[in-house]
């Protein structure tokens with residue numbers, strides 16, 4: 001059984017901070033199919049369209065009938081642990097630093113044999129297990145076998161924690177704690193066992209409802225932060241940047257205009273200033289310290305979360321300039337992801353559908369409640385994905401976009417003006 | 419230099435018999451910006467981005483690019499700022515006669531009233547009492563409402579916003595009309611974020627100081643500081659906005675020339691020294 005969580009000891013300041021090492025990252029293009037699915041939190045394997053064989057590892061052709069017609073299909077991952085081994089020697093630095101490391105051979109019910117990291121609560125073979133695909137610190141899909149039923153303190157397993165960004169015992173910056181989403185995030189992170197939550201607050205003269213309650217939480221420290229203010233971002237990074245393990249950028253400027261509905265560029269510029277340049281300012285000031293702390297003990301720097309919008313995938317014309325700013329932020333976040341990758345710090349992009357707030361007042365339901373979105377973000381930190389689409393609208397748009405982006409563009413253009 | 423008015427002025431300045439008092443808040447990103455409902459067009463706060471600082475971006479020099487509204491920090495309001503002044507001649511920052519940028523000042527000390535009531539409104543009665551003590555308000559004067567509001571260095575206290583809006587002092591409608599129609603002043607200056615009171619939207623007409631002052635070709639100065647260092651009468655204000663084409667206003671440096679023989683009430687050497695530092699304190703919990 002996983003031991004109940006114990007607060008990690010404080011860092012010994014006379015020891016050199018370890019540099020991040022990564023598990024082997026090279027993958028063939030076809031094997032990246034596994035990563036593409038894991039990035040969205042799915043375990044998918046190739047299934048032959050001709051003979052139905054499910055195969056692993058991924059190949060160019062079916063190993064049973066040599067057909068090239070292979071589809072990636074979601075797997076339930078259920079199977080039987082048939083053998084296990086404990087790694088005590090490795091030429092890979094990542095594993096050398098983490099010995100001993102438990103691996104299992106699992107016969108999936110759908111057919112293939114897979115090698116997976118073995119959660120500590122999995123019994124000795126033969127035992128029923130659930131295989132999941134998580135992104136590892138190198139950003140590649142890694143298979144992990146979980147016990148067939150949840151166990152107490154399961155999330156605290158050492159091998160699992162290498163594949164997640166659990167906020168427990170970590171220090172988190174939420175860039176805008178004044179909005180309903182920001183408040184729910186701060187409360188959710190405190191409830192998830194975060195050591196400390198820095199709650200960013202711009203414009204101290206504005207006191208939104210609920211903010212006093214958030215300020216009163218014992219884990220919370222209010223910090224002045226306005227993403228339009230380069231000097232303020234730099235100053236805060238100077239004060240706390242070396243301690244931020246998880247950064248959640250939820251600061252957002254949202255107005256609902258297309259091009260014709262608003263004269264001038266002021267609104268669009270304000271959106272870009274927070275949604276795009278704000279991310280850039282944060283990344284320039286906070287990412288360097290996080291890059292240096294990717295292996296800083298059990299509570300290392302581990303994740304950067306951007307709250308984007310499903311509108312980033314395809315422009316929603318009634319909120320056209322906002323969509324454009326989120327598309328810009330999405331593109332920049334890919335740059336940030338590449339720059340944080342060597343440190344093993346995961347960039348998680350969250351693409352909610354319309355949030356149930358004042359700027360989406362006239363959009364018809366369904367809209368995602370801020371509290372639900374916050375809970376989904378905390379869940380994402382405990383999972384193994386990097387692209388998260390919370391709520392029904394986001395899931396629906398994602399599927400339509402994946403199926404045919406041009407069709408989605410036309411459908412969004414035809415939606416009535418709200 | 420021969421003995422001219424200007425040479426005598428320079429001698430008085432050099433001898434410290436005329437003091438130069440800075441009435442300007444420091445332009446910084448911490449200084450509060452006027453708050454409007456979020457769906458409306460907004461005035462930019464002051465922001466600054468480093469271009470280089472003796473580094474790879476420019477090895478031998480330091481400089482910044484800044485951005486702000488025409489109405490950020492200590493700033494000047496031109497008549498074209500308000501709809502009532504939009505058709506007046508020479509109503510923008512680039513066309514106002516430059517002679518108007520140097521003018522005498524009358525300072526109304528409302529600091530006690532504003533301390534007791536954040537929504538204090540300056541009245542005609544108050545002005546008449548002031549005139550009984552200090553003489554008639556001269557035509558062409560700046561009239562400056564001293565409230566000590568600039569001493570509120572906490573931005574939240576300076577803004578003083580609650581669910582019903584902003585609570586800052588300003589003039590009432592009759593006082594504005596009296597100053598314009600019966601005293602022909604140059605403009606109205608305030609320590610708070612607007613020349614109008616925080617609740618002036620509810621006056622008739624809304625924002626009477628903006629409406630009537632700009633509607634009659636007069637000016638505004640906002641976010642002034644150090645008014646407590648000025649005598650009630652006798653100082654001269656130098657307030658020249660940037661020459662922005664069709665500008666509705668401009669941040670600017672506002673200076674006052676104060677004859678040493680006319681000390682401000684309660685002014686000591688110690689407070690004079692202190693007055694050099696001003697600006698918003700960064701708010702931290």
Ligand SMILES: [Zn+2]
Nearest residue numbers: 048051062065
């Ligand atoms: Zn086949």
